[in-house]
Amino acid sequence: MNTIQxxxxxxxxxxxxxxxxDRDDLSDDTxxxxxxxxxxxxxxxxxxxxxxxxxxxxxxGWILTHDExxxxxxxxxxxxxxxxxxxxxxxxxxxxxxxxxxxxxxxDGIGGLTVDNYDDHLLITFYSRGIYKIRDLIIKTLMVxxxxxxxxxxxxxxxxxxxxxxxxxxxxxxxxxxxxxxxxVTYSVHLDEGPMTRLFLDQRETRKALEQNPYHxxxxxxxxxxxGTFSIAARKGGxxxxxxxxxxxxxxxxxxxxxxxxxxxxxxxxxxxxxFEYLGYAARNRHHFDVILMDPPSFARSGKKVFKVERDxxxxxxAALEILKPDGHLILSQNxxxxxxNQFKKQIDRTLAEAGRSYTLTDVKGLPKDFPTVxxxxxxxxxxxxxxxxxx
Numbered sequence: 529m530n531t532i533q534x535x536x537x538x539x540x541x542x543x544x545x546x547x548x549x550d551r552d553d554l555s556d557d558t559x560x561x562x563x564x565x566x567x568x569x570x571x572x573x574x575x576x577x578x579x580x581x582x583x584x585x586x587x588x589g590w591i592l593t594h595d596e597x598x599x600x601x602x603x604x605x606x607x608x609x610x611x612x613x614x615x616x617x618x619x620x621x622x623x624x625x626x627x628x629x630x631x632x633x634x635x636d637g638i639g640g641l642t643v644d645n646y647d648d649h650l651l652i653t654f655y656s657r658g659i660y661k662i663r664d665l666i667i668k669t670l671m672v673x674x675x676x677x678x679x680x681x682x683x684x685x686x687x688x689x690x691x692x693x694x695x696x697x698x699x700x701x702x703x704x705x706x707x708x709x710x711x712x713v714t715y716s717v718h719l720d721e722g723p724m725t726r727l728f729l730d731q732r733e734t735r736k737a738l739e740q741n742p743y744h745x746x747x748x749x750x751x752x753x754x755x756g757t758f759s760i761a762a763r764k765g766g767x768x769x770x771x772x773x774x775x776x777x778x779x780x781x782x783x784x785x786x787x788x789x790x791x792x793x794x795x796x797x798x799x800x801x802x803x804f805e806y807l808g809y810a811a812r813n814r815h816h817f818d819v820i821l822m823d824p825p826s827f828a829r830s831g832k833k834v835f836k837v838e839r840d841x842x843x844x845x846x847a848a849l850e851i852l853k854p855d856g857h858l859i860l861s862q863n864x865x866x867x868x869x870n871q872f873k874k875q876i877d878r879t880l881a882e883a884g885r886s887y888t889l890t891d892v893k894g895l896p897k898d899f900p901t902v903x904x905x906x907x908x909x910x911x912x913x914x915x916x917x918x919x920x
Contacts, residue, residue: 534568619898693723696720739765757785803824889916
């Protein structure tokens with residue numbers, strides 16, 4: 529087993545439990561091989577842990593154990609997968625929900641790997657060529673434990689800072705899209721058309737809240753709507769919906785989800801527009817909403833325009849205030865890994881204070897229970913959903 533050594537002065541976070549290995553913390557990584565099992569030592573030769581290298585955009589590898597006597601082998605991998613499946617037993621027993629995460633990277637004990645369940649159709653995502661080396665073992669274990677109807681694999685390999693995404697059906701004879709249930713609502717899912725599946729499983733609790741409609745709202749605006757799953761949940765909650773997205777295909781995907789639930793699209797508006805253009809259009813035409821949800825991408829490019837969520841979210845909030853009804857609610861979602869919940873809340877507070885608007889913080893959501901995280905990877909808690917009621 530090879531040894532990697534941390535630079536002097538870089539060891540303290542790892543001694544305090546950090547599990548993701550930052551390339552800048554290594555004294556030398558030129559000889560390392562993706563997928564290799566290595567000892568991680570401090571500058572003085574003291575063991576920090578045993579790691580599996582995984583050359584991803586966000587890390588060079590993951591410390592999987594601090595026990596020198598524990599072997600990282602097939603038995604270790606199989607055990608982690610079985611434990612993760614066992615923890616999801618309550619979700620398997622829910623008749624009204626058939627889509628959830630089965631394995632969540634280092635939160636379930638192995639970095640660089642996720643497994644999602646869509647009504648017994650599995651999507652396995654490998655984030656490095658290193659973790660892909662144990663692909664056959666992972667697939668065999670899932671077949672033995674679950675006997676799924678199909679397995680689709682997705683690779684997200686990083687080369688010179690760029691990620692290449694490929695999907696491939698491994699087992700089963702299935703024609704996508706399929707439908708799944710979440711809190712009794714039907715959603716269309718496609719596991720073989722790129723990085724996104726039409727349903728973001730980590731936003732389950734947000735959709736559930738919209739379906740329950742604690743805001744007693746009658747009108748709902750869904751910005752960056754994609755496949756319209758928030759709009760479907762809001763319609764189930766009794767709201768008339770408006771969905772906005774720049775992608776032309778969103779109209780088809782949103783309509784498909786309405787049809788899957790036998791919901792009429794009459795009165796449900798869909799705009800294929802850039803976000804700021806729509807917000808300006810709505811203000812000029814005096815369109816106002818009880819609830820506005822904004823779940824923008826962390827980064828997006830449209831022509832010469834570049835959207836960066838850490839820079840441009842305040843501008844979105846200010847524009848949304850112009851079309852929010854009195855005492856309306858803003859549901860603000862951000863998934864930037866490098867930003868903490870407290871930083872996001874402060875950004876919201878500062879933006880509203882500068883706009884001269886008072887508010888009440890009514891709800892804060894993060895990742896659901898099937899997306900476990902660990903203290904050793906702070907960026908694992910990427911999802912932050914903050915709901916505020918604007919006074920007056």
